[in-house]
Amino acid sequence: MQALTSGEGPWDADSDAPALVGRATIDDVAREAGVSTATVSRALRQHPYVAESTRQRVMTAVERLKYVANSNAARLASGQSRTVGFIAPMLTSWYTSELMVGVEEVLTHERFDLLIGTANSASRERIFRGDARFQQHIDGVILVDVFCGDDGARRLAALDTPIVVLGEQLQRITSVSVDNERGARLAAKHLIQLGHKRIALVGGHNDLDVAKNVPTERAKGFRDTLQAAGLRLPAAYVQDGDFTIPGGHRAMRALLGLPKPPSAVFFMSDEMAFGALEAVRDAGLRVGHDVSIVGFDDHPVAGPIGLTTVRQPVREMGRLGARLMLDTLDGFGTVRHHPMELTLVERISSGRPA
Amino acid sequence: MQALTSGEGPWDADSDAPALVGRATIDDVAREAGVSTATVSRALRQHPYVAESTRQRVMTAVERLKYVANSNAARLASGQSRTVGFIAPMLTSWYTSELMVGVEEVLTHERFDLLIGTANSASRERIFRGDARFQQHIDGVILVDVFCGDDGARRLAALDTPIVVLGEQLQRITSVSVDNERGARLAAKHLIQLGHKRIALVGGHNDLDVAKNVPTERAKGFRDTLQAAGLRLPAAYVQDGDFTIPGGHRAMRALLGLPKPPSAVFFMSDEMAFGALEAVRDAGLRVGHDVSIVGFDDHPVAGPIGLTTVRQPVREMGRLGARLMLDTLDGFGTVRHHPMELTLVERISSGRPA
DNA sequence: CTGAAAGCGCTTACAG
DNA sequence: CTGAAAGCGCTTACAG
Numbered sequence: 167m168q169a170l171t172s173g174e175g176p177w178d179a180d181s182d183a184p185a186l187v188g189r190a191t192i193d194d195v196a197r198e199a200g201v202s203t204a205t206v207s208r209a210l211r212q213h214p215y216v217a218e219s220t221r222q223r224v225m226t227a228v229e230r231l232k233y234v235a236n237s238n239a240a241r242l243a244s245g246q247s248r249t250v251g252f253i254a255p256m257l258t259s260w261y262t263s264e265l266m267v268g269v270e271e272v273l274t275h276e277r278f279d280l281l282i283g284t285a286n287s288a289s290r291e292r293i294f295r296g297d298a299r300f301q302q303h304i305d306g307v308i309l310v311d312v313f314c315g316d317d318g319a320r321r322l323a324a325l326d327t328p329i330v331v332l333g334e335q336l337q338r339i340t341s342v343s344v345d346n347e348r349g350a351r352l353a354a355k356h357l358i359q360l361g362h363k364r365i366a367l368v369g370g371h372n373d374l375d376v377a378k379n380v381p382t383e384r385a386k387g388f389r390d391t392l393q394a395a396g397l398r399l400p401a402a403y404v405q406d407g408d409f410t411i412p413g414g415h416r417a418m419r420a421l422l423g424l425p426k427p428p429s430a431v432f433f434m435s436d437e438m439a440f441g442a443l444e445a446v447r448d449a450g451l452r453v454g455h456d457v458s459i460v461g462f463d464d465h466p467v468a469g470p471i472g473l474t475t476v477r478q479p480v481r482e483m484g485r486l487g488a489r490l491m492l493d494t495l496d497g498f499g500t501v502r503h504h505p506m507e508l509t510l511v512e513r514i515s516s517g518r519p520a
Numbered sequence: 521m522q523a524l525t526s527g528e529g530p531w532d533a534d535s536d537a538p539a540l541v542g543r544a545t546i547d548d549v550a551r552e553a554g555v556s557t558a559t560v561s562r563a564l565r566q567h568p569y570v571a572e573s574t575r576q577r578v579m580t581a582v583e584r585l586k587y588v589a590n591s592n593a594a595r596l597a598s599g600q601s602r603t604v605g606f607i608a609p610m611l612t613s614w615y616t617s618e619l620m621v622g623v624e625e626v627l628t629h630e631r632f633d634l635l636i637g638t639a640n641s642a643s644r645e646r647i648f649r650g651d652a653r654f655q656q657h658i659d660g661v662i663l664v665d666v667f668c669g670d671d672g673a674r675r676l677a678a679l680d681t682p683i684v685v686l687g688e689q690l691q692r693i694t695s696v697s698v699d700n701e702r703g704a705r706l707a708a709k710h711l712i713q714l715g716h717k718r719i720a721l722v723g724g725h726n727d728l729d730v731a732k733n734v735p736t737e738r739a740k741g742f743r744d745t746l747q748a749a750g751l752r753l754p755a756a757y758v759q760d761g762d763f764t765i766p767g768g769h770r771a772m773r774a775l776l777g778l779p780k781p782p783s784a785v786f787f788m789s790d791e792m793a794f795g796a797l798e799a800v801r802d803a804g805l806r807v808g809h810d811v812s813i814v815g816f817d818d819h820p821v822a823g824p825i826g827l828t829t830v831r832q833p834v835r836e837m838g839r840l841g842a843r844l845m846l847d848t849l850d851g852f853g854t855v856r857h858h859p860m861e862l863t864l865v866e867r868i869s870s871g872r873p874a
Numbered sequence: 875c876t877g878a879a880a881g882c883g884c885t886t887a888c889a890g
Numbered sequence: 891c892t893g894a895a896a897g898c899g900c901t902t903a904c905a906g
Binding site for chain 1: 882883884885886
């Protein structure tokens with residue numbers, strides 16, 4: 167970018183800056199400061215052995231020339247990509263993008279790049295054994311909703327790539343996790359305490375063969391709680407909502423079409439619960455009265471529309487995950503599990519059965 | 521990343537690949553194919569003057585070695601950053617992130633990187649005259665909700681950096697735009713036709729001194745339509761909702777607290793309308809009956825909750841904007857304006873006045 | 875159509 | 891604490 171042509175105000179050119187053809191390089195700075203490029207490089211990266219006076223001179227030259235290091239050259243020379251991969255089964259869900267924002271926030275601050283990837287069943291193999299984008303030039307990978315059992319986890323841990331898992335806990339892999347079973351228990355208990363007997367469950371990813379852990383754990387917590395209360399969960403009361411808004415809509419319609427529809431439904435994500443709203447309305451019923459609904463996430467729209475939900479601090483999980491990755495890359499890499507708190511937020515979408 | 525340790529299934533090592541210490545470089549490929557590195561480079565980038573048989577041999581070697589070019593080296597050598605900047609006043613709104621997803625989609629496909637930036641009043645100057653991240657190593661900039669009048673537009677156009685503007689139309693700058701005035705007119709007309717006389721307006725960015733164009737244009741279309749219908753718009757009926765959910769909540773609460781509250785409100789974004797929902801509920805009123813609400817965007821949750829809104833194809837706008845940027849960078853850079861269609865989607869949040 | 879070689883702008887042992 | 895120099899892995903005129 168060059169200086170602007172003329173005129174006043176915020177779009178003005180900065181007339182203080184020395185005229186340059188193209189951008190200043192490290193050589194320009196070295197010349198200006200009267201030192202070698204090596205010294206400039208060291209001064210700029212907080213290298214310990216640089217005289218304070220030298221550092222000052224370098225900084226002055228940097229300011230004057232508005233020098234910014236060419237990161238391509240820096241990465242090539244140092245062999246460090248300063249890039250972290252981010253892999254999730256579904257990039258468009260609120261949950262995923264919120265995690266991504268958190269991750270991006272701290273990574274950008276540390277001048278790292280983020281490489282985004284989806285992980286459906288077709289691509290998951292490629293990713294770990296040679297996907298074009300991930301095969302090289304990546305320092306580590308942040309995984310969301312990992313799609314593997316204990317066995318897969320063991321193999322993941324054996325990779326020589328730093329890995330951080332978000333949203334669940336895996337053996338021998340650093341993670342920022344949430345107790346999914348407990349979250350589902352909170353939701354189930356809440357509905358049981360309200361007096362509901364016919365409670366349905368809407369999850370997803372049943373046929374994707376990816377991202378199985380999260381729905382599996384939530385389903386378990388839910389079933390266990392119902393069972394402990396002596397309640398049945400008929401097969402027809404378990405629907406696949408695909409973790410999307412339209413999926414939630416379909417699932418709810420199916421449930422309401424049953425001979426004996428449930429009086430309450432737990433959705434494993436708020437977005438699915440949002441989709442359900444329309445189905446309830448179309449059936450001429452009222453949420454919170456005729457049908458109670460509980461979601462999972464605490465999406466920003468959950469509050470405004472009064473959705474009872476299991477809240478998880480998603481953005482915070484993303485931030486923490488990124489920090490753990492950075493720690494690992496810095497060599498402070500003991501495997502750690504960071505549990506995040508889950509809380510039930512009661513709002514008006516759940517009430518006593520009619 | 522290295523091969524996995526052992527075991528079967530999707531986490532297996534690929535035993536066909538030649539053992540390599542580190543990654544294959546262009547030299548490895550050249551050796552394997554029996555050609556020079558220059559030829560490998562040409563073959564890989566669809567250079568016209570490469571014999572078909574040579575290209576085949578190179579490709580085979582690439583496959584065998586699972587070669588992937590080091591983009592840092594490629595960018596350094598070619599002098600092309602293959603990076604596009606994306607600047608918006610508010611990164612967390614649905615509108616902005618949806619645009620970003622669209623942009624990211626086509627940019628990634630073309631192996632371009634995206635550099636994200638916010639543009640509040642404090643930083644907008646820096647961006648164009650020397651922000652560390654944008655000063656260099658960027659091929660072009662995509663601007664959302666540009667914050668300048670005709671004068672600013674003229675200066676923007678004079679920059680030697682390719683620019684594409686999203687969401688509105690500016691003199692002499694390529695854009696993917698929407699007729700904001702018309703959108704607001706659609707909303708106003710709809711409410712007027714339903715019989716409303718007391719109609720309020722909730723916009724935002726009033727004190728940010730950024731992103732003024734969009735709210736200004738929408739306000740104009742709205743005012744003009746009311747005036748043409750002989751309706752007044754008292755100052756108290758114009759509120760700042762900050763383009764956020766909490767902002768919409770506050771604005772609605774203020775409106776409902778008025779001695780003579782409006783019977784209908786037009787929000788310049790769906791998210792603000794979402795925030796209003798809670799305020800309406802808290803006041804013991806019903807949306808679509810006691811108060812009609814119209815939004816702008818057609819956010820994914822608008823359908824499920826039945827929000828009447830002015831729909832704009834946001835993701836599509838992002839995609840198109842990215843393509844226009846790529847065209848510009850390829851030298852096909854005539855200034856063009858691509859208008860996108862706006863349509864009113866009538867749902868249950870708007871009805872006849874009580 | 876292909877190769878030898880310079881060069882992109884940094885970083886980093888290696889000396890001093 | 892600092893400098894000279896090699897090298898990171900590509901691309902691209904320049905010859906042929």
